[in-house]
Amino acid sequence: MSSSKRQMSIGMNILGFGSHSAAWRLGEVPPTAYLDVEYFRNIARISERGTLDAIFLADGPALQGDVEKSPAGRLEPTVLLTAVALATQHIGVIATCSSTYNDPFNLARRFASIDHISGGRIAWNVVTNAGDAAAQNFGLAGAPLHVDRYARADEFLDIAVKLWDSWEDGAIIGDAARGVFADPAKVHTLDYVGKYFSVKGPLNVPRSPQGRPVLVQAGSSEGGKALGSRWADAIFTTQTTLADGQAFYQEMKSRARAWGRNPEHLKIMPGLSTVIGSTEAEAQARFDHLNSYLGEGGLIRQVAQRVGIPVEELDLDAELPWHRIGPVNEFERGSHGFLEAQINLARREKLTVRELSRRILVGHRLLVGTPEQVADTLEEWFLAGAGDGFNIMPDSFPSGVEVFVDEVVPLLRKRGVFRHEYSGSTLRDHLGLPYPRSQFEQGGQAASA
Numbered sequence: 001m002s003s004s005k006r007q008m009s010i011g012m013n014i015l016g017f018g019s020h021s022a023a024w025r026l027g028e029v030p031p032t033a034y035l036d037v038e039y040f041r042n043i044a045r046i047s048e049r050g051t052l053d054a055i056f057l058a059d060g061p062a063l064q065g066d067v068e069k070s071p072a073g074r075l076e077p078t079v080l081l082t083a084v085a086l087a088t089q090h091i092g093v094i095a096t097c098s099s100t101y102n103d104p105f106n107l108a109r110r111f112a113s114i115d116h117i118s119g120g121r122i123a124w125n126v127v128t129n130a131g132d133a134a135a136q137n138f139g140l141a142g143a144p145l146h147v148d149r150y151a152r153a154d155e156f157l158d159i160a161v162k163l164w165d166s167w168e169d170g171a172i173i174g175d176a177a178r179g180v181f182a183d184p185a186k187v188h189t190l191d192y193v194g195k196y197f198s199v200k201g202p203l204n205v206p207r208s209p210q211g212r213p214v215l216v217q218a219g220s221s222e223g224g225k226a227l228g229s230r231w232a233d234a235i236f237t238t239q240t241t242l243a244d245g246q247a248f249y250q251e252m253k254s255r256a257r258a259w260g261r262n263p264e265h266l267k268i269m270p271g272l273s274t275v276i277g278s279t280e281a282e283a284q285a286r287f288d289h290l291n292s293y294l295g296e297g298g299l300i301r302q303v304a305q306r307v308g309i310p311v312e313e314l315d316l317d318a319e320l321p322w323h324r325i326g327p328v329n330e331f332e333r334g335s336h337g338f339l340e341a342q343i344n345l346a347r348r349e350k351l352t353v354r355e356l357s358r359r360i361l362v363g364h365r366l367l368v369g370t371p372e373q374v375a376d377t378l379e380e381w382f383l384a385g386a387g388d389g390f391n392i393m394p395d396s397f398p399s400g401v402e403v404f405v406d407e408v409v410p411l412l413r414k415r416g417v418f419r420h421e422y423s424g425s426t427l428r429d430h431l432g433l434p435y436p437r438s439q440f441e442q443g444g445q446a447a448s449a
Helices: 037-049 077-085 104-118 146-165 222-231 242-258 280-307 336-349 371-383 399-414 427-431
Strands: 009-013 054-057 092-098 122-127 172-175 180-182 214-217 234-237 267-276 365-369 389-394
Touching (some): 037 399, 242 371
Parallel strands (some): 009 054
């Protein structure tokens, strides 16, 4: 295999006990494992054994879920992933933080600090938080409108990138004999005044090992696509059909090019939920067992919540009531990407509500099958131009990550589409992304380049 052959990127998305909401009931780990750093370190080490690019933690600043029915709450991701990074050597760590309920200076400092601590392995997944519950924890009656959240996020990122760039490479001289620590001409103030923020700068953390932490984004709305194509190094996306994946891939590459960026430096990574067995029958039995904890009523309620229509108004053996579902871009406060993915799948395959309830776990594409079938679909999407890599969401941890690393990864390596070993030390290295020069440096990259 040529070392120059294009390789896919793979992230492991740790969604609590797994992407299936009943995974905690399997008893693979104690019900309080999600509060134990060793639980996450174990998943990270298994993922690192498979030379995966990164582990990823979703998050939101509000208590979610029914505390009577399932474990609820999450450890703060930047704190948790700092501890995880110190227990691993190579794998990247991706933390989710909100641009709506944070301020640029503190968050830029936090991620720069973790980049130093981890040796260049941190990424920030930028979210704007659609739900009202989060807003009500920050003195608001409800979430700001979609357009306002993304306008704030765009300004937030402009400032964060400028703060990370405010120390040029080579700013630290460190000449103890002469008593010269840094070149002040290479440390820059911002004097930034915008609609949402006023930040003087510079950052009080020197330039980090990656130059800037990697930026990840997951919005598929118009605002999300504009934000991601301008700023993101990687985009986690939700398409459930190959045609939709190819269309999104081409659109985002074109949008990046329109910003003056090299489209190869924007990695598109669709999500895939997996339920894996040694045979199709074994995988289906595993999936049926997990579904049995929820019952059909629980599965249907998940569909109803996503489309915003009460269960009692849905005919389980008919298609979704299309006359009740308006354009996705009119869905002002929720996640456009997850809704669009579910609607497109249901419409393309003419699924009944009952059928749809068994086709999507967390809003992403679902595959119930063998390791070979998982490898087949990843390879197909990768070679067909629907993704540069994938964000994997196993049904249950740790068994789901173990079978992926032990059974799927070897198949991908054998087919020549995934690495056998790490060739660099930073997350940018794993993703095949260039080191960005400070935009303040003469000839340096612009913030959106």
